[in-house]
Amino acid sequence: MEGVAVTGMGIISAIGRDVEEAHFSLKIGKDGISYPDILSTIHQNLPVGEIKLSNSELSEILNLPEDHAYTRAALLGVYAIRELLENSGMERFPGDTGFISGTSVGGIDKTEEHFYNYKENVADRKYIQAQHPGFTTEKIAEYFGINGMVTTISTACSSSANAIMMGAQMIESGKLKRVIVGGSDCLTKFTLNGFNSLKILSENKSRPFDNEREGLNLGEAAGYLLLEAEDQMAGENILGRVVGYGNANDAFHQTASSENGEGAFNAISRALKKAGLSASEVDYINTHGTGTRNNDLSESVALKRVFGDHIPEFSSTKGYTGHTLGAAGAIEAIFSLLSIQNGKIFPNLNFSNKMAETNLAPVTEIKSKHIETVLSNSLGFGGNCTSLIFQ
Amino acid sequence: MSIELSIINSVTIRDSKVYKNGQLIFKSEPDLVISKFLKGIYRDQNLKYPKFFKMDSLSKFGYLGVEILTNANIQDKETALIFANSASSLETDEAYARTMAEFPSPSLFVYTLPNIMLGEISIRHQLRSENIFLVSEAFDPALFIDYSRGLFQQEKADKVLCGWVNLHNNEYDVFLWEIARSGGIDFNEEELKKLYLPTHE
Amino acid sequence: MSDLHTELKKSIIEQLNLEDMEVSEIENDEHLFGDGLGLDSIDALELIVLLEKDYGIKLTDPNQGKEIFNSINTMADFIEKNRVR
Numbered sequence: 001m002e003g004v005a006v007t008g009m010g011i012i013s014a015i016g017r018d019v020e021e022a023h024f025s026l027k028i029g030k031d032g033i034s035y036p037d038i039l040s041t042i043h044q045n046l047p048v049g050e051i052k053l054s055n056s057e058l059s060e061i062l063n064l065p066e067d068h069a070y071t072r073a074a075l076l077g078v079y080a081i082r083e084l085l086e087n088s089g090m091e092r093f094p095g096d097t098g099f100i101s102g103t104s105v106g107g108i109d110k111t112e113e114h115f116y117n118y119k120e121n122v123a124d125r126k127y128i129q130a131q132h133p134g135f136t137t138e139k140i141a142e143y144f145g146i147n148g149m150v151t152t153i154s155t156a157c158s159s160s161a162n163a164i165m166m167g168a169q170m171i172e173s174g175k176l177k178r179v180i181v182g183g184s185d186c187l188t189k190f191t192l193n194g195f196n197s198l199k200i201l202s203e204n205k206s207r208p209f210d211n212e213r214e215g216l217n218l219g220e221a222a223g224y225l226l227l228e229a230e231d232q233m234a235g236e237n238i239l240g241r242v243v244g245y246g247n248a249n250d251a252f253h254q255t256a257s258s259e260n261g262e263g264a265f266n267a268i269s270r271a272l273k274k275a276g277l278s279a280s281e282v283d284y285i286n287t288h289g290t291g292t293r294n295n296d297l298s299e300s301v302a303l304k305r306v307f308g309d310h311i312p313e314f315s316s317t318k319g320y321t322g323h324t325l326g327a328a329g330a331i332e333a334i335f336s337l338l339s340i341q342n343g344k345i346f347p348n349l350n351f352s353n354k355m356a357e358t359n360l361a362p363v364t365e366i367k368s369k370h371i372e373t374v375l376s377n378s379l380g381f382g383g384n385c386t387s388l389i390f391q
Numbered sequence: 392m393s394i395e396l397s398i399i400n401s402v403t404i405r406d407s408k409v410y411k412n413g414q415l416i417f418k419s420e421p422d423l424v425i426s427k428f429l430k431g432i433y434r435d436q437n438l439k440y441p442k443f444f445k446m447d448s449l450s451k452f453g454y455l456g457v458e459i460l461t462n463a464n465i466q467d468k469e470t471a472l473i474f475a476n477s478a479s480s481l482e483t484d485e486a487y488a489r490t491m492a493e494f495p496s497p498s499l500f501v502y503t504l505p506n507i508m509l510g511e512i513s514i515r516h517q518l519r520s521e522n523i524f525l526v527s528e529a530f531d532p533a534l535f536i537d538y539s540r541g542l543f544q545q546e547k548a549d550k551v552l553c554g555w556v557n558l559h560n561n562e563y564d565v566f567l568w569e570i571a572r573s574g575g576i577d578f579n580e581e582e583l584k585k586l587y588l589p590t591h592e
Numbered sequence: 593m594s595d596l597h598t599e600l601k602k603s604i605i606e607q608l609n610l611e612d613m614e615v616s617e618i619e620n621d622e623h624l625f626g627d628g629l630g631l632d633s634i635d636a637l638e639l640i641v642l643l644e645k646d647y648g649i650k651l652t653d654p655n656q657g658k659e660i661f662n663s664i665n666t667m668a669d670f671i672e673k674n675r676v677r
Contacts, residue, residue, distance in 0.1 A: 132481075138528075162523060190487075194487065197500055251516075252514065256633060382509055382524075384509070384510070441630070445634075498608070498638045
């Protein structure tokens with residue numbers, strides 16, 4: 001079996017516009033949580049992980065014509081993949097490059113902006129097709145002239161983790177030599193109101209794994225990795241490898257996680273099995289850790305079930321970025337690779353007290369450690385649970 | 392290294408009709424509103440699953456399709472689910488968006504993701520197997536074939552349920568099929584297109 | 593049975609898609625969750641919306657819902673005391 005190498009990455013999130021800026025913020029414990037400025041919403045009291053660039057600023061940076069139909073998710077996606085291309089050392093992506101992108105909201109931002117104008121305003125009608133979730137992916141592919149296999153994954157908060165899994169699977173089966181995988185999601189009124197109606201947004205900065213946690217903060221981001229078959233690489237450097245992946249359904253509830261963390265337990269177990277690793281070989285876990293009462297408890301129970309009394313050091317990085325939904329799996333994959341490259345565990349922000357039920361404490365100060373193997377969890381609505389293992 | 396796989400069952404729901412393995416098994420009067428058509432199938436199949444009434448139409452199509460495809464019984468709990476469509480959850484997205492201006496509806500919001508359908512199917516059959524939901528502009532046999540081959544190659548599953556479940560603007564196109572290592576029609580693009588297309592003619 | 597009780601039963605059946613359920617089948621003291629009517633957590637959130645939409649009552653803490661939504665009786669009591677419309 002061929003190895004699956006990561007030979008490029010790009011990221012834009014509330015903690016920075018490239019990998020270096022994100023890394024810097026992670027190191028000094030600086031979060032990107034603020035009140036919404038760019039997103040116009042009545043919910044000014046809800047903190048978010050917002051990227052402080054308007055669509056027109058993004059368009060200008062990307063040299064797009066004024067009348068373009070890019071959604072915000074597409075703009076963020078292009079922005080991140082430009083960095084990925086640059087650090088892969090390639091001039092352009094070879095023709096056989098695939099593209100698998102995860103998203104949960106797709107172009108819904110354009111829809112809500114123009115919903116009431118479609119009838120009167122012909123110029124806005126170009127956005128009608130933008131609400132098609134595949135449209136954002138197509139736009140990104142078009143920008144880079146990617147015409148290999150192009151597909152969109154929509155499995156909620158595990159979308160981009162599944163894009164990484166699917167890409168690795170396609171390389172291992174010999175179907176693809178090279179594939180850009182990841183995801184992009186932007187803040188929208190749609191999701192902000194929706195999560196608010198589920199009563200799982202916090203009016204304060206989120207506190208993953210804390211006993212007093214009161215919900216999540218939504219965020220926006222795009223993150224992409226270039227995966228290549230190790231024996232046929234076009235990229236110059238190996239930044240890490242995808243060695244394991246597992247997906248399972250929690251089969252419990254449309255949105256809530258089960259009390260015994262069955263889905264996460266199965267996903268982690270499958271990823272370990274795929275990697276041929278024992279639980280004790282995991283050096284660090286980048287958890288899903290959203291900061292909701294339900295997720296963090298369920299995920300903690302799953303960790304206890306897999307690792308028993310020897311749970312590896314873990315942290316959630318969502319205190320920095322907010323929960324970036326379909327992009328979360330990809331940006332946390334990049335954070336996981338940064339942990340390996342730099343021998344650092346980035347702290348879980350805003351934590352003070354252990355959960356009464358599980359008594360587990362995440363890493364809360366930046367910590368140096370030789371890290372070979374990182375497990376990264378992404379647990380989505382619809383019970384879709386994915387675990388990835390990087391080395 | 393290409394694995395031979397077989398399509399062992401299929402279901403199509405289209406134009407007010409339900410077919411299983413090519414045989415018409417249910418037909419309602421044309422142009423019935425979708426909710427009534429769905430309820431008609433549910434009653435006709437003698438199903439007893441109150442959760443059905445809480446689902447959005449997309450999930451109802453997925454749930455009903457799987458019940459019919461598997462005779463309401465999935466024995467192998469490792470059976471994986473590979474589903475796709477082109478309109479994602481747009482029908483429900485729009486319904487939810489209409490509530491947003493005043494009182495955003497939580498019960499609509501939870502269905503604004505197409506993979507909730509896979510959650511519903513997994514809950515119904517207690518499947519903790521691998522799930523994926525892909526969005527592509529049109530029915531793309533290659534995507535299903537590549538993904539399922541990967542699952543069989545890595546021995547992650549011995550059975551896979553595939554589904555193209557599309558719904559938008561009151562138009563629906565539902566095609567589900569079950570794949571195993573042997574025992575049916577060859578699983579390739581040509582056969583899949585033949586199964587998908589006939590009622591379009 | 594008061595009008596409010598009947599009204600509540602009607603809107604619960606309609607809002608929560610309780611197919612084939614009649615107003616007469618819901619007892620005033622029957623548990624709405626668990627063994628009784630079998631409502632789930634999403635239904636509870638939808639009931640919070642219902643309180644706000646129909647009676648102008650805003651619940652800030654979803655945990656309050658547990659007691660209020662115990663039965664039609666408890667809901668009606670709460671609404672009588674707190675309604676602004």
